[in-house]
Amino acid sequence: MLTNIRISALRCAPARFQGQVRDLAVRWALEEAGLPYEVRLVGPEEQNSAEYRALHPFGKVPAYEDGEVALFESGAIVLHIAEKSALLPDEPAARARAKAWVFAALNSVDPDIIALGDIDHFAADEAWGKQRRPALAAMVLRALRHTSMVSDMPVLRAYRDRCEARPAFQRALAAQLAHFAENEPNAA
Amino acid sequence: MLTNIRISALRCAPARFQGQVRDLAVRWALEEAGLPYEVRLVGPEEQNSAEYRALHPFGKVPAYEDGEVALFESGAIVLHIAEKSALLPDEPAARARAKAWVFAALNSVDPDIIALGDIDHFAADEAWGKQRRPALAAMVLRALRHTSMVSDMPVLRAYRDRCEARPAFQRALAAQLAHFAENEPNAA
Numbered sequence: 001m002l003t004n005i006r007i008s009a010l011r012c013a014p015a016r017f018q019g020q021v022r023d024l025a026v027r028w029a030l031e032e033a034g035l036p037y038e039v040r041l042v043g044p045e046e047q048n049s050a051e052y053r054a055l056h057p058f059g060k061v062p063a064y065e066d067g068e069v070a071l072f073e074s075g076a077i078v079l080h081i082a083e084k085s086a087l088l089p090d091e092p093a094a095r096a097r098a099k100a101w102v103f104a105a106l107n108s109v110d111p112d113i114i115a116l117g118d119i120d121h122f123a124a125d126e127a128w129g130k131q132r133r134p135a136l137a138a139m140v141l142r143a144l145r146h147t148s149m150v151s152d153m154p155v156l157r158a159y160r161d162r163c164e165a166r167p168a169f170q171r172a173l174a175a176q177l178a179h180f181a182e183n184e185p186n187a188a
Numbered sequence: 189m190l191t192n193i194r195i196s197a198l199r200c201a202p203a204r205f206q207g208q209v210r211d212l213a214v215r216w217a218l219e220e221a222g223l224p225y226e227v228r229l230v231g232p233e234e235q236n237s238a239e240y241r242a243l244h245p246f247g248k249v250p251a252y253e254d255g256e257v258a259l260f261e262s263g264a265i266v267l268h269i270a271e272k273s274a275l276l277p278d279e280p281a282a283r284a285r286a287k288a289w290v291f292a293a294l295n296s297v298d299p300d301i302i303a304l305g306d307i308d309h310f311a312a313d314e315a316w317g318k319q320r321r322p323a324l325a326a327m328v329l330r331a332l333r334h335t336s337m338v339s340d341m342p343v344l345r346a347y348r349d350r351c352e353a354r355p356a357f358q359r360a361l362a363a364q365l366a367h368f369a370e371n372e373p374n375a376a
Contacts, residue, residue: 070284073287075291076288079287091254095257097259099264103262103267104245104260107261108248108261111302128316128317128318132316
């Protein structure tokens with residue numbers, strides 16, 4: 001049983017990234033597992049401190065601590081929570097298969113999604129971005145809601161909708177967004 | 189103790205990808221753990237078969253089976269081998285930290301390396317590749333040996349060299365390359 005859980009999250013984020021920041025996956029896992037947690041909000045100053053870098057070598061979010069371990073990388077944290085709760089099947093073959101899909105999401109699906117987002121958010125008007133984008137077709141879930149790539153595919157759309165309808169996901173998203181709303185530097 | 193281990197690997201691969209194909213990480217982990225394994229060689233025909241897709245939904249390599257579980261995704265497989273052998277520290281905090289670095293390699297470091305390789309191998313002469321490349325600076329290890337990005341950094345270079353000097357790594361690499369040499373369609 002995990003206790004004394006503390007995660008880090010961003011104090012504020014640009015509007016287009018709110019609801020996408022990586023602590024969301026950890027919050028969601030904790031909500032599904034029914035585990036209470038505290039949040040330490042960080043900004044650039046804390047993220048660059050030696051103390052925070054000892055917890056998260058890249059100075060990103062989320063960092064995670066419980067009574068026993070300290071972790072960074074949302075994938076590692078989610079898997080740790082899953083291993084210590086009822087989120088994974090008990091039967092060994094099914095448990096292994098579920099973990100394989102965690103890795104598939106992080107290493108096979110996610111990189112193309114991030115690359116597409118990088119273009120759309122940062123290089124939409126650059127020549128290389130315009131040339132590169134058509135080739136970056138990827139399996140797509142929540143991160144691609146600014147495109148129609150998920151909503152065009154009924155099975156994927158239904159899966160995403162079922163995920164987003166879960167009360168645990170709604171609590172996780174609301175908790176992340178609440179910090180941003182409190183810490184908004186100015187109206188956009 | 190893992191027994192009856194079988195992995196899949198490519199029957200042949202273009203010269204520039206030999207020594208980079210993803211079964212190498214799994215072979216290396218198995219060599220470090222001292223676990224014998226069988227290799228099932230596959231090509232496009234097997235990779236697209238329903239039987240293989242049941243094992244690996246993306247039709248890629250490596251797929252993995254032992255007496256108890258079936259897995260895909262090299263990261264999931266390496267972690268499974270590590271969990272069942274002496275490759276991870278026993279102490280919980282150290283064990284968790286080691287796992288976090290596996291995820292960091294797969295989800296924070298690897299995507300930029302792959303993106304750089306995609307440009308260098310497939311889009312070096314395209315305008316978007318030329319424009320995009322300078323911004324793709326990434327932490328770099330073995331996959332970037334075609335650049336000087338590792339050899340310019342003494343600590344990283346020494347780490348890579350120590351890794352590649354390990355007998356287990358040498359055995360894994362030799363085993364992968366031997367299949368390619370046997371199955372070479374023609375001299376390049």
